[in-house]
Structure formats: C-alpha cells, structure tokens
Amino acid sequence: GAGAENDLYINQAIVFIEDAIQYRSINHRVDSKSLWLYRWYYSRTCQWILSLTITVILALAFIEEPSSLTITSDVRYRLPAWNPPCGLTESIELLCFLVFVVDVSVKSYLIGWKEFWKNKWLMAYILTLIVSLADWIVSLSFFCKEGVRIRRILRPFFLLQNSSMMKKTLKSINSTLPEMASVVLLLAVHLSLFTMFAMLLFARTKGNQQDKEWVVYFRNLPDSLTSLLVLLTTANNPDVMIPAYSKNRAYSIFFILFTVLGNLFLMNLLTAIIYNQFRGYLLKSVQSSLFRRRLGIRAAFEVLSSLKEAPASAQQACVSVGALLQVLQKAEMDSRCKQVIMRSLKICSCDQLSAAQFQKLFEELDKDGIKQHPPSPEYQSHFMQKMQFAFGHPYFGYLGNVVALANIISICMFLVMDADKQLSERDDFFLGAINCFFILYYLLEVLLKILAMGLKRYLSYPSNRFDGLLTVILLILEIATFAVYGFPHSGWRPEFMGLLSLWDMVRLVNMLIVFRFLRIIPNMKFMALVVTTLLDLVKNLRAFAGILVVVFYAFAITGIMLFKGAVVPLGNARYSNFLQGAQNSKAGFTGSCVHIRPVISCKSSNVIFQGKKCDLMVPAHFQAEVIYCLLYVLSVHLVCRWAKIYFVAWWLISSVIWVNLFVALLLENFIHKWDRRCQQESVSDIEYQRTVELMFRDVLEEPTEEELMEKLHQHPHLQLCR
C-alpha cells in the first residue's frame, strides 16, 4: 500500500543521509529488509565487534608459539613464554573466522549479486577465508604440530579490507608503483654497473697487504653486491672504502661517485617522484568524499520527493518539510548538526524544499563546530574581580611556565650533581623539599585559575586539562611519598618501603614534572603550528599506518617462519658466551665461527637490518625478535642468502618507500598549512578540530547536478520515478 511504500521511502532517505554523513557509497540494496540489515550492519555495536575481532586475530601472534610476550628480550634471562595448549588459539581463531564469514556474507548480500562479481576485494576476502579455514583444518588435524601456517601471513588482509581509506591509499600507492619501479630499476642498473666496476677495480693482487679491500668487501659477486647495497643505505659508509683509500687516495673517487649518484640523486629522485604523485592525492580523496556526501543527500532528496503524500503538481520535484523532519529524527547524526538543521528548518517558513534548498540545509555537516569556551564567572566583590583579572591574565600563565622551567632546571642540576655519586652517598632531602614547594605552587596555580575562569571554562582548554591532571597526579604521588617515608629531612635515604622505593617515587615525580613542561607548547607560536601540523598529519596518516601495520605483520610472520629452522637452541651457558661475544666485540664474534666468510656477508645484512634507518625501529617488538633470530642465523650458513633477500626487501619497503611516502605527505600537509597560515595571519586561536576536508574547503569543486543525477541513475538497486 501507499503507507508501506512511504515508510520504505522514509527508511531509504534515512539510510542515504547516514551514508552521506559517513561518506559511504550508496550502491547497496534498498528494499525494507536489506535496509534494516544495512543499518544493523553499520550500527556501532556491529562495527565495534568487527574491529574487536580483527584486533583479536592480529593479537593472537603474541601468544601463539613461538610467542615472545616476555618482559625481558634477553634469551639468557627470560623465562619460557607461556605456551597455550593446542586448540585454545585455534578455537579463538575459529570464532573470528565465523565473524568474518558473517561479515562477508552480509556485505556480499547488501551490494547485490551483480556488483559482487565486480568487487575484487570481496572475492579476495572470500578466498582468504577459504584458505584460512582449510589451513585451520590442516592445523588441527596435525594437532598444532604442522610446520607452516599460511593463515598467519594472510591475517593482515582482514585489517586491510575493513578500511575503505586503506583500500584507497593502497590504490594510490599502486598507481605510483610503475614510476617507483623505474627508479628502482635505475638503482639496480647503477648498482650492477658499479659492482662490475668494483670487481674489476679491486681485484686480487699478488701482495698480501695490498688486496685487503678485495678480501673483505669484493671477494665475489654476491659480496660485492652486498657491500655496495649496504653502502647505498650508508650503513658501512667510511669502512668500506678505508682499505682501498689507505692504499691510494684516488680510490675514494669511486666510492664518492657511487654515493653521490646513488644516495644523493637516485634516492632523492624517489622522494621527488612519490611527492609528485601524491601532491594531488589528499585533494582527490577529499573531493571524492565530498561527491559521496552530495550524492547521498541528493538520493535522499529524490526518494523523499517521490513520497505519495505530497501534491505531485509542481513541475519541480520538492520535498515536504514534515517528511524531512521525520527522517532527521530517526537518522543517527551528530546532535549539534541535527539541532542546527532542525532550527533552520523551523526558521524557513516554506512548506516545500527544492533540491538546492535541501542540499543547502545539509551543508552544516561540512562545517567545523566552532568551539566556544564557557564564560568566566562574574563576581560581585571588587576584590574578587581584581583577583579574576590578575589570575585570568595570560601573564599568570607565563609565570607558571617560568616556574616550571625553574623546576626543570633544578632537577637537571641535581641530576648533574648526583651523576657520579654512589647510591649510598645520595641524599634526596634537597630535591624532595624543592619539589614539594614547586608542587604546592602548581596546586595553587590550578586553584587560582579555576577561581578566575570557573571550572567549566578551565576544563574547556586542552592545555589546562593536561596541566590539571598532571598536577593532581603529582599531588597524590607526593602525599603517598610523605605517608610512607615521612617529610623530607636530612638523610632522607632511598630505602625500600611499600610499593616503590623512595628513589623510584622521586624519579617518577621528576619525570612527571618534566612531562608537565610540555604545557608551554601552545604559548609558542611556531611550536603550536608544528604541533597542529603533526596532529593533522597523524589523522591523515591513519591509512598509511594501517598499511604499515599490515606490512610489518606480514614481514614479522614471514621472518618467524623463514628463520624457524635456523634457530639452533644452544645451551644457556654457551649461548650466553656467544651473545656476550657478539655484543662486546665483533672480532671475538667472528672468531667464534669456523667459517668466516658467510658470517661476513651475513654481518652485512645485519648491518642493513640495524639499518641506521629510523623507521626500522618502530616495530621494536618484532624487530628485536628478528635481531636474536639473526644472531642465531649467523651460526647457520644456508639461511644467510635468504636472510639477505628478506632484509633487502624489508629495507626497500619499510625504509625507502614508506619513509618517502611519509615525507611526501608531510610536505603536502605542511605546505598547505603554511599557505593558510600566511593567509590568515590574524587567526591566532589554535583550532584542534581541523579536518582534512576543511583544509581544502576553498579548493574543492562542488559536483554538478548532472553528475549527481547520472550517478543516481546508474544505481543498481534504486529505480527513480523520474
């Protein structure tokens, strides 16, 4: 009947508007049941469960064998990690797989059969699930003793497919690959030509001392290639040329040429190419988000305009205000936006809305909520007003910063003075007393500020929240210290009583004071700019970070699998010596192996790995795992080649490509920000709520009506009346 049809239209409009708000595609089924399923699927609970499942399945690696969730990473001291019984992690995995099966079936159903065949991500999802389940069955039938677990490497895929941002970013990276490949090819040509040159230049000679370069770095093709590849990472920079250089200074020309061409030119060319490709990336992505939003709103308008209740007399399609109000009440959206739209609907006296008016109403969604701080309390007493003026003044904040600086300097002085003292000589009296005084001042500052600004206004500033929270923690710590150890007195010794020793307590207090000093950031203009840029960047980088997690995870699991056989469980004492040797001196280390040569080439991979590239440090958990793995590996010769290839791949992907992507994004973000800053020199308030969409607001193009309607007519499930 007409009522049921009207209900369907209303529901469709609600879903389309929610799609618009979340920047989702509207290409899904639009019948009543599907709409219910769709809203259920995109409800917070469901999405939260899905995210939790992904987190759980990724986190399984930490407790699965070989797990490394121990406090110390030193194999000599660490207790054997807890090994879950066979079937525990597997049953958790099965649960996760079941959730994914539900997820993929709902998704496939919702987009419809026709669209399903076009969607490669969904197909890959199903394939991954099938392979994982098969592997799971194999795993159980071997009672968890099977050698290779393919499904572990496949796990990050679940993270990847769940985020549209990550898929988009991956597509964008994918389109840059041909050009990156060209540069990598150039690098390869550069490397191979120079390798041949080096092998001809540093050949074996008759003298013993003379061919040191040849013995150590250029003995054969793999060695030469490794030496120069490592030189490209600058890890063995002066070492590799020293023997040749000490023979004849002119040899350095070879290395200088290689480094300048390879490192300065080709590597930076990679940065240039990636930056060039990504210059438009943010803008394009924001533009397509805008298109999705406009499309969703337009679709809502179209379905609402075909409601039967309205008099279909007018030539122009229009929507009754009543229907829109009905939709708005049921749609899930930011309450502030909802209020603003409702209000402007009431102000607008008209009964019918045209398409343009409809769009205009929803432009509120694009706008930034201008943060208004609650007003300060108004005091009657003259004295209180003066107090308010004094302690609400910025200078009072500056005074606080100066006091915090003084506190830090005092801590620093004590650190310097105590550096050479033995523990027994140490006396914490002075520092304890000084800190006590400073913390009292901090408390006073917080109280006076609350007095001047009122609690609500005080808490509305993030810097105040940071400040206040730390002050409270400091106060609690200080009181606890006094409760356990009494007030500071001469000879206040760091004896151990209660939960923490006095010494630890004081250290903790000092650390918090140092941390509290960060409150100066908003007061320094350039610092504030940098920090807001960084915060923006972190937002925009989420997709990149996700892809990075995927890559790291895959590499870590591959590494664990590859080097599993290589891990020779040495006796504790022997291993301890081995490790000691390895850490203390490379000479001793080399000597402990019978065959020196493979060790040398492996050492080079090790150098790549330790790689002097910062980002290699990020997944420290996995990394150190791999360090020890590699230390084991060094005693096994055959794995060496594999380790080399593995680490070169790792270096290329994580260090070269990812760092360059990061630099490109940073350049993009910073330059946009900088340009804006120059334009709006007057806007002094720092807005923490800036989104990417807002950054590009003045550059974005609004989609035309024709584009929107064409797209709408291509919708696979929605039949528009007109």
Add this chain to the structure above:
Amino acid sequence: GAGAENDLYINQAIVFIEDAIQYRSINHRVDSKSLWLYRWYYSRTCQWILSLTITVILALAFIEEPSSLTITSDVRYRLPAWNPPCGLTESIELLCFLVFVVDVSVKSYLIGWKEFWKNKWLMAYILTLIVSLADWIVSLSFFCKEGVRIRRILRPFFLLQNSSMMKKTLKSINSTLPEMASVVLLLAVHLSLFTMFAMLLFARTKGNQQDKEWVVYFRNLPDSLTSLLVLLTTANNPDVMIPAYSKNRAYSIFFILFTVLGNLFLMNLLTAIIYNQFRGYLLKSVQSSLFRRRLGIRAAFEVLSSLKEAPASAQQACVSVGALLQVLQKAEMDSRCKQVIMRSLKICSCDQLSAAQFQKLFEELDKDGIKQHPPSPEYQSHFMQKMQFAFGHPYFGYLGNVVALANIISICMFLVMDADKQLSERDDFFLGAINCFFILYYLLEVLLKILAMGLKRYLSYPSNRFDGLLTVILLILEIATFAVYGFPHSGWRPEFMGLLSLWDMVRLVNMLIVFRFLRIIPNMKFMALVVTTLLDLVKNLRAFAGILVVVFYAFAITGIMLFKGAVVPLGNARYSNFLQGAQNSKAGFTGSCVHIRPVISCKSSNVIFQGKKCDLMVPAHFQAEVIYCLLYVLSVHLVCRWAKIYFVAWWLISSVIWVNLFVALLLENFIHKWDRRCQQESVSDIEYQRTVELMFRDVLEEPTEEELMEKLHQHPHLQLCR
C-alpha cells in the same frame, strides 16, 4: 665635441648590451676611461686570471704544512709529504693577494664612491684582504713557525665574493635561517626533554647487570645528550636501546617515541620548511636575471637615442639602424645571435627603431639555439642507399646495445668464475678472445654508422661521440696488448711486461666496456628524463656546490687547526698496533686506553662523524684526514669536548641543512620538468642545451616600461637627456 660624445654613447651602448648578455648590473661608471677599464676588467683574460688566482690560493692547502698530498692515506706506509721551504707558498700567496688588491680597487672604482659605501661585500673583501696581509706579515716574521694562520680560514671568502650567483644563494639561505632556527630550537627542546627523561629512567640501580644502559649511555648529562644526539642521526640506532630492551621490552617505547618524533617528524619538517622557502627561489632568481637583461638593453637604447647624428624631430625616441649595427659589430656576443640580429635588421626596411622594436630584436638572446644535425650523405648507388637505410635505422643501434649487453654478461660470468681462482690458475685466453671479437664488432658498428650518417652527422650526437671515443680507446688498448703479449692463446698468463701487466690491460679493457654500456641511456625514456634532470640540476647547483666548497674548506682548515696539538706522533710500530686494534675490534681498541669514559663519548662523536650520512663522504680527502686525526684524538682526553662540538656543527651544516637544500632543489627541478614532460609528450628529442631561463619561459613576467625607466633614472652615473 659631438664626435667624441657620439663615440662615448656608442661605447656605453656596447657595454650595456654586453651587461645585458651576461646578466650583469649596469650600475657602474660610464665615462670613456671607466668604460675601457670595465671592458678590460670583464674581458675573458682578466676574469680567467682572477679565477686562476682563486683556485691557486685555495689549492695552496694541499701543499702547505700539514699537507696530505700523498698517495696512501695510511700513516704507517706513507712517506713524509713534501714540505715546501718557508717563503715558497708565502710568495705565491702574496702574488694572489696582489691580484685581489687590484681586483678590489678596480671594482670599487668602477661602482663609484657612493655605491661603495652601500656594498657590504666589497667592504668585507677589503677587510679580509687587510687581515690576510697582516697575518701574512706575522707569518713571515715568525719564519713560518707561527701556530695559528687565520688567513687560511678566510680564503674561501675570495671564492664566495667572486660569484654573484653564490651571493644570491647565500642571501636566500640567509632568509630561510629564522625558520630553520625555529626547527633547530624545537629539536634542542626535544633533545633536552628526552635527555632528562632518559636520565631519570635509566638511573643507577643496585644490581650490577641491571644498569648497563646507565653505565654505557646515560652516565651523566653530556653522555646522555650525546647518546640521544647520535640516535637522532640514527647512527647508534639499535645499539643504544639494546641493554634497556633486554631488561624490559617496554623501555623500547621511549626510544621509539624519541626516534619517531625527532627523526620522522622534526627532521622531515626541516625538509618541508626548506622546500617551502625554496619553492619560488629559482623562479625569483631567473626573474631578476631577466630584469637585468631588459634593463641593459633599454639603457643601450636610451644612450643610442641621444646620439647627435639622428634628427631629434620625432616625439618618440628612436635609434638609427646604422648606430646599432656599429654597436653590434663591436660588442662581444654569441656569433649565432649576432648573425640572427644582423639579418633581421637588414630584413626590417625601416631606418629608425622604436624602443619596442629594439627590445624585440634582442629577444633572440633568450632563445635556445635549436640544434640541427647535419644531413646524411645522399648516395647514388642503390646498394649504398639500402646500406644507409639498414645501418641508419634505430634497430641497428638497438642491436649494438644488445651486443654490448652480451659482452657485459660474458665479462660478469668470467668474473664470477674467476672469483675463487688463484692468480696462477687464471687463464685469460677465453675472455681475451671474446673481447677481441666484441671490440671488432664495435669498430664495425662505428664505421657502418659513419658510412650511413656521414662523419659530421655522426659526431653531432653526443651519444655517438661517447661511443666512438671509447671504441677508439678500446681498439688502441687491444692493439697495444697484442703488440706486447701476442694474440690470445691458451695459457695467456698475466705476466708482467711493458707498461702494464696483461692482467691490468684486460681489466682496463673490461672497465671501459662496462663504461661504454652507458650509451643505452638515451634509448630509455625514463632514464633519459632522469639524466637530463640531473644535468639540469648540476647546472643549477653550481652556486650551492660553491657554498659547499666554502663550508668544507673552512671546516677542514678549522679541524686541522683545532686538532693540531692533539696529534701525538706515536712510533710507527705502536701506532700500527693501535690502528690495527681500532680497526679489528672495538673491544681491543677500548681496552688499549686507560680511561674508558672519554673514549666512549669520543667514540660517539666518531660515530656521528662516520655519520652514516652520505654527504659526509664527499670531501673524502679532508675527511680521512680527520678520521686519522680523530683516531689520534681518542688518546687525548681534553680535545674530546671540542671534537664533539666540531662534529655536531659539521653534521648540522653539511648533513642536515645541505642535504635538505639539495632535496628541495631536486624536488623543485624535477617537478617542473615532470610537468613539462606531461605537457610536451610529443617532443621526443632530448635537448641537452636547456637552461633554467628556458624552463621558466612561460611563467616569467616581462618588466614594464615604467619599472625599467624608473630604475634607469636611479642609475648613479648615467644622466639621461630626457
């Protein structure tokens, strides 16, 4: 009289046009004698003498005591360097100073007294000369035994002041300094806060094994600061965190935070800032060059228009063609341009030229000479025509590339096969025979190409010149080899006869063959683009390279002076052991010193210095000097602090700032080039003669007539009639 006045005007016009061609400022004296002096000063000979003088005075450091112009850099083997007798280098220096005195007086005279006081560079020049001469006198009066030679550090100034490009670049860098300083300040804050945190976190504890981190890296404030500073260069990346990490994995969070914030964010922020500042740099510099050119031409027009011979009846100023022809004949300029201008003057039937016409004539100067290759010879015989078609076809070139590749692969195979053979087992017969065949093919290829294209056309392509030259050298080498060692036969042993051993000859041939393989570059599109970008970059980078030389020179001289007292001349045997120890194992090295602590902190500076930063390698000559210097230094405690400051400054300037400048320029150049390539996809020919001016031709703004005239009226020496 009028004749003399006319001559003066003609001379002025000549000088102004030459100024325009060379992009020089026209603000100099314009009376007859000054003009003569000016043309003499800017004549090729004079400028060449000046450049030579600068080169000589900079090169003096290589033979002055302590000189290092020995073949080997190893102190154990090298003979004592030649020490010039006192007075030799000093007299060369005096000659150079005299040239500079003449230079500065001519320059000061030419710009006039008023301008002189405004020109800070000239004042600094004079000051530098006075200080240098005073230092020279002191030096001679001490019979060259004086301790400090200030004038050495001042030397690079002579290079700096002679290049207007370098002065401009320096100004540009100078304007970026405030923002760079902000980031460096941020870095300092970051570093100091984290240092305090680290000192509180890794404090001394009671256990022996437990506080390894404290003992090695965070014992006191300078140590902690150094450890974290070195971590910022990523040189001690995993090492610094391993002791703490092996105690508790959670400690890695501290290091990860530090590295991500410092290295990924702040360091790249520096890149972003510098890039942002330099985005407009090239354009601005080219724009100001254009203004100078237009101004010079306009000035020439103005002086020519006030010639007495012309009928001053017209309201508009104009210039007679005859006068212009007279000027053109006397002016020094590119002969091609001169011909083109003369021709268009003859074509233009008018007798008088207006200002616009005059400017238009000289626009030929801005244009790129389109390189036309001479035509191929036209053969009568049908057979010859077919031959010409076959060997002039690009496929013949590709075949040549394939053959060159095959040759390289064969060399590579022999290198791999010979890698483990002893010298006595080696037999060069096969490789010799194969190379002989290949070289004959190369010769044939060159001859056939010359046959097809004609010698002139063949030589007009740079890739052909490269190819032909190498083929001729290879042929000569091969003939020489056969002449000395006979044709290849089984058991063709690398015995030593004649100038080079057979082994060396074959190696040299192989190296040249590898080098010849670079001829493929123009055939690969992306490679060609990259190579042309790099060539452009090298042109634009000359000013930067000059400044880099200045900085390197100053640092090298300062280093030699600073660490002079620290160089303890150890006995040969003892030093040998010391060096051996240092190279083979760090443990042995550390053990050889009594006081471990200063060595550790110095080792850190050493690590900064070896710095894992490519550009540190560039001045290998000076660098290795300093490496040995530092090895000496390690045994001297007091110098340690100074060394640290010195190397941190070096790292900041040469590695951080310069590399970022380089990246910024590369980005700028590459992105411009890339945009152009996308526009002109059709232009397939690679033009090697591209200049910066041409790259920006479509973006440049022509100066207006008002701007030009205003500038002309501000000329300090030229009184215009109108």
